Amino acid sequence: MLDRWLFSKIDNSPLIIFRIIFGILVALECYGAMVTGWIQRTLVEPRFTFNFIGFEWLQPLPGNGMYLYFFVMGTLGLCIALGYKYRFSIIAFTILWTGVYLMQKTSYNNHYYLLILISFFMCFFPANQNYSCDAKKNTALKTDAMYSYVKWIIVLQLFIVYTYAAIAKMYGDWVDFRIIKILMQSKADYYLIGEMLQQPWMHRIVGVMGILFDLLIVPALLWRPTRKIAFFASLFFHVFNSVVFQIGIFPYLALAFSVFFFEPETIRQLFFKGKKPYTKQEFSPPSYKNIALFGGSLYFLIQLALPLRHYFIKDDVLWTEEGHRMSWRMMLRNRSGKIQFKVVNREKNKSTIVDLNDYLTSKQKQKIGAYPDFIWQFAQQLKKEYAQKGEDISVFVLNSKVSVNGKPYRAFIDPKVDLASERWHHFKHHDWILPSAPTN
Structure with missing residues (x-):
């Protein structure tokens, strides 16, 4: 039964048009990063980038190298859309895009991961x-x-993304609309809609519809009687997100996924009227069937497990951030932090307070006080730079306080711990992060 479901042949019109749209969108994303200053702010200006931990060897190219890097990626996107040397183009793009994703977290976005x-x-x-x-x-x-x-691979991946996103929203600061109010405050000066976005009734609509949309959109698109309604709801939802939150190509990529939910004949009539319809009911499993089943099963087991890992890590992920990334926890929190770093020369027992302006860009400074992995990485960077000058140091964090979703600032990092001597654990809690609630 599973074999016939997965390995029967169907019309490929949805995949063909998706390839074209996908290629155009990634080209726009890459060329857009060049002209909007994103590359300059994120990859050129910083003295160093906050890589995903373990990928410190991935560094931005010097000079104008990252502009060339993104130009190549954009051109590969056009090649994908045209189907020109497709296999090389998509593999090369995937490798290069993954490289950009891993070499910086300052502009982390769930959509980049997707x-x-x-x-x-x-x-x-x-x-x-x-x-x-x-x-x-x-x-x-x-x-x-x-x-x-x-x-079905696309459908299942989207179902995982939307379902975990809906479940993650079912917590206090979303259901009482606190986080939505905070997110909307920066939109007050938007033309025409800015004032409306500040209204409590709008926050309630966004909060309730955000959960319902994420929870129901994939089933609604799969079920033929609700498919058209779901598509127009998706169109409104993603255009609204694009206008209000300005999140790049993702809303349009999300709309492009819709082609896999409609009948192939509908897609063929819309986009490829000259293309011959494929109407055979042919079942012919490929030679790689067993490899595909094993690889696909392993992949989706990982996709199901990764968003759950924070449940097995001590304390609240909303506070510690441990297990947050790659878990489809989207638009759930607003963090701000206050912090000082103290460097202590072990030989001379001489201490110095670090001036963050000497090391970080303005965007990096917004992150450094509120995210524990940024704090740890900066301590390691200080250790490395001082070691190059022949100094053995300890790094302590002073006056570290964090506010989550506009709540009062609370102590965040243990000031007694030498972070330069600590190791990072991807799947364990770090005890130098102070508890989210006072302990008795």
Whole structure:
């Protein structure tokens, strides 16, 4: 039964149009990063970037190297859209985009992570087998069919993303609309809608609809009687997010996923009227069936497990941030912090208060006081820089206080712990992060 469900052939029109839209969107994302100053602020100006821990060897290219890097990625996006040397283009883009994601966290975004996952899938999908330069050059490649597992991989990935996002929203500061009010405060000067976004009734609508949309959109798109209504709801939801929160290509990428929920014939009629319909009910499992089942099962087990890891780590993820990333915990918190770093020369027992302006950009300074991995990494960076000058140091954090979602500031980091001597644990709690609530 599972074999027939996954390895029957269906019309490939949804995959073909998705490839075209996907390529155009990633090209716009990459070229946009060049012209909006994102590359300059995030990768060029900083003395060092806050990498994902363990990937410190991934560093931005010097000079104008990152502009060339993004230009190459944008051009690869166009090649993907055109289906030109598709396999090379999508693999190269996936590697380069993953590199950018891992080399900096200051501009972390869940959507960047999702783009890695979708790009990874596209490396294996036969998305260039029609309406592509590759198929035009090699007619033997051309086909109107694909295996149905292509559709169901996308559907399952989206179901995981939206479902975990909905579950994560079911907590106090979302259901009492506190976080929504905070998120909307920075939108007060928006033309026409700014004042409306400050109204309590709007916060209630956004809060309730945010949970309902995430929880129901995938089932509603799958069920034919509600599909069109769900699509227009999705259109409104994502355009609203694009206008209000200005989150790049993601709202339009999310809309592009809709093509996998409609009947292939509908997609063919809309976008490829000259394309022959594929109507056979052909079941022919490929030679790689067992490998595909094992690899897919392992992948989705990891996707199901990663967002749950914070439940097995001590204290509240909203406070500690441990297990937050790659868990689809989107738009859930607003953090601000106050912090001082004290460097102590072990040989001379001489202490110095660090001037953060000497090391960090303004955006990095917004992060450094509120996120424990940033704090630890900065301590390691100080240790490294002082070691290059022949000094053995300890690094202590003073007056560390954090406010989550506008609540009163509370002590965050233990001032007695030498962070330069601490190790980082990806799946364990760090005891130098003070408890979220007072202990008796």
